Amino acid sequence: MNQDMVNRSGEKVLGIIGIVFNILAIALIGVAMASYSTMPEMRQFMEDEILADPTITNPEDVQIMLDMMSSGFTVMGWVMIALLGLSTILAIIALVNLRKKGKASVAGIFFILAGLFAGLLSPTSIVFYIAAIMCFVRKPQIQHKQSLRDDDFKYQEDQLHRKEDSVPREEEVRRDDTTTTRNDDDTPYRPL
Numbered sequence: 629m630n631q632d633m634v635n636r637s638g639e640k641v642l643g644i645i646g647i648v649f650n651i652l653a654i655a656l657i658g659v660a661m662a663s664y665s666t667m668p669e670m671r672q673f674m675e676d677e678i679l680a681d682p683t684i685t686n687p688e689d690v691q692i693m694l695d696m697m698s699s700g701f702t703v704m705g706w707v708m709i710a711l712l713g714l715s716t717i718l719a720i721i722a723l724v725n726l727r728k729k730g731k732a733s734v735a736g737i738f739f740i741l742a743g744l745f746a747g748l749l750s751p752t753s754i755v756f757y758i759a760a761i762m763c764f765v766r767k768p769q770i771q772h773k774q775s776l777r778d779d780d781f782k783y784q785e786d787q788l789h790r791k792e793d794s795v796p797r798e799e800e801v802r803r804d805d806t807t808t809t810r811n812d813d814d815t816p817y818r819p820l
Contacts, residue, residue, distance in 0.1 A: 642759035649752040661705040715745035736763030
């Protein structure tokens, strides 16, 4: 039994593209977090906007809101970086499994998990989902080379025997046609 290998370069390229997207997203989130904490102008701008709201009259409330927003932004940024990092690791594991023969389904599962951690419908996750679908759908063709040769030989041999057998039968039918007659008539009887 010979199993042809499927060229998995499409899945590998999509996996690498997804990893690059993840690394770029991690870098952008890191830069945004660093710039937010080091830019007092942005904090002052947000404070001015909140103070301009007529419903807020107490400056202590403004300070509490800014602190909550700042800590929430930092926590959210770190959670996103962790999820994208986990997605990148899962995509790398998927690429390693693609290199192994017969592990395309396992790689597809890792690509799906990487897509989920990259965001349900982000461009990165869509790339990972496409790679996973390709891993599941594209299967190697199994060929039995020796059995195909044997079957072909048997088929040709069978055809030859049928041809040889049909020639004597035709001669027998012709002989039977000329010798078979009806009792009330001397004309030869021919079957329909």
